[in-house]
Amino acid sequence: MDGKTKIKAENLNLYYDGNKQALKDINLDLKEKEVTALIGPSGCGKSTFLKTINRMNDLIPNCKIEGKVIFDEKDIYGDNIDIINLRKKIGMVFQKPNPFKMSIYDNIAYGPRIHGIKKKSTLDEIVEVSLRNSYIWDEVKDRLKTNALSLSGGQQQRLCIARALAVDPEVVLMDEPTSALDPISTLKIEDLISKLKKDYTIIIVTHNMQQGARISDKTAFFLNGEVIEYDLTENIFMNPQNPKTEEYITGRFG
């Protein structure tokens, strides 16, 4: 597969509570400026894998990692890794929209501020650009000072995407970003993802098979902590090679 490698998992194993293995020998080569969809049944390890990429799994007690996750030619589990900088470069959008309990403006400015940007004019610019890139600027430009929680669910999620973009990441991880949204908001987010693809590497966990087919370039199918199949999305959805993949995507699983 062509394209420059952005993130590479090498023989990645992850254990919870010492013995429960959640990821088994994952080897994945994720390309720059592509959308990769991670699909699979609940508990298959796809979200766990996503969290290993920006080390959000550090927050989980008793979680042990073996193997490597290479981001821009550096093992993020190696020595001398600045997690704050790693998370600045690898943003994340969550399943449930989680804007902070503060104004729309402050939500977006939060990231840049913690990374040391204080100048008002710079912050103003970042806020506007991030909101524009998330296609929510027109909806909120007249009420940047209102509380972000007053937005609709779909708007909140686009705000969260804008918030992630505000720290100028290279990769955006999305953990089922539309599962809590209505169909129209879902389509808006999907549209947005397709547009973001030209500037960002996007890795998205989704339960919605059609969504995976619509928005991703490549798809990885996870089952019981393993990657069963990883290929061009078209191949996965038209002609999967592994019978387990076929069973799952055609809804004849288990």
Added chain:
Amino acid sequence: MNTKIKDGILLALVYLAAIITIASLFGILGYILWNGLGALSFNFFIDLAPSIVTTMIVIGVSILFAVPVGIFAAIYLNEYSKNRKIVELINFAIDSLAGIPSILYGLFGLVFFVITLNFNWSILSGSLTLAIMILPVIIRVTQESLKMVPISFREGSFALGASKVMTLGKIVIPSASRGIITAVILSIGRIVGETAAVFLTVGTVNKMPSGVFSSGRTLSVHLYLLVKEAIGPDAFNEAFGTATLLIIIILVIVLFTQLIFRGRK
């Protein structure tokens, strides 16, 4: 018995309970105001000024000691401590403190602050005693409101590269502020209403305090003395006046704190 009748009886009981609660509250409030409003006058304020000032200072100093300690303790328990045994021990200590009658705090304050540390009967002795007394409430309520802050807020902050201290300071504590304010208001209520512990530590001297080392008489203690020992000829009327004043002070403080914090949002 059919379900409809059961439902009916239950509903009636619920309404009855609600009515009793509301009626007692308004009954007491109404009775006090009815009897007390008449006693309020300019001279009455002048007479009570030392008590009002003492009460205010006691509130302020107690809160000043108790709130930071309480909030930090709650943050430690909720966000940092990893050793479950220690957390359980501390929680047990907090619950025990909360269950101790206030007179025992008073005795402790008397022995420790007034005598051992030689602070004498003073606003400082009383405030420190009261601070210890309200600590459990502040810790407990703050802990609960920290727990109420969704994990998703923290995740969102960490995912942007924020450190734990930043996340706590800018996201978690502001989000928990409503709960923390509630803890403060509850504490103020307890301080204003406290008699026994204050009696033993602040003293009963009815004069304008000149600092935190002055002894003094809070409104509640004054009220207690008026009713219990009938000092002065018109003690009973004065007692109702004092009670009215107490209620007004509490209401003002509650409204004021709420206004301040709401304005910040």
Added chain:
Amino acid sequence: MNRETFDLALNEVNQDIVELGSKTIQVLEKTKVALTNLDENLAKQIYSDDDYIDAKEIEISDKCISIIIKEQPIARDLRFLITALKISSDFERICDHSAQITKLTRKLLKHNAGILPDSIDEMFTITLDMVKRIVKSYATNDVEIAMGVYDDDDQLDKAYKSMVKWIKGKIENNVDKLDEYLDYLFISKYFERIGDRTNSIAKWIIYKEKGNIRHYYNVKD
């Protein structure tokens, strides 16, 4: 198996296609008999069979579209439905061509005292065999048979070419019978088209089983 309703619906379409296939074989066989015997009743049957098959093709399309809307099929299921849509229309066209051949040959035979050139008989045999084999290939999901159908297509092309040559020679000598020989030309063209349609069915069967339309072209090269 989690999707019983879905699987039942797919199965129904599958049976419809097999039925369409065997009906097409029947029509071709009847066409042959009708012509040798000049059987008026059989000819009428062929026309009504053609109507039935037209209706069946629409019915199958409706079923496929409705399944696509309701179930959003992917992978093997989607390939199956696309194949069903494509080949039901191919079978329908084969029957159309049969009916047209019947019409033309009957006209010819009436004028000609019932003698057809051997090449037409040869084309008949080849096409019938091709259609029979493709129906079997579909019913048994046998890709090998489908691939074999290409070889037959070469034979059919040969027969078509020699037929054209024969017609050319006849026209040069009997210009007054031009209409008659043009009819011969049309008939051979219809056979050639039936062969193309059968090839198309083979292509979609390979697609359905192998998952990639390019397999067909690889086979051809």
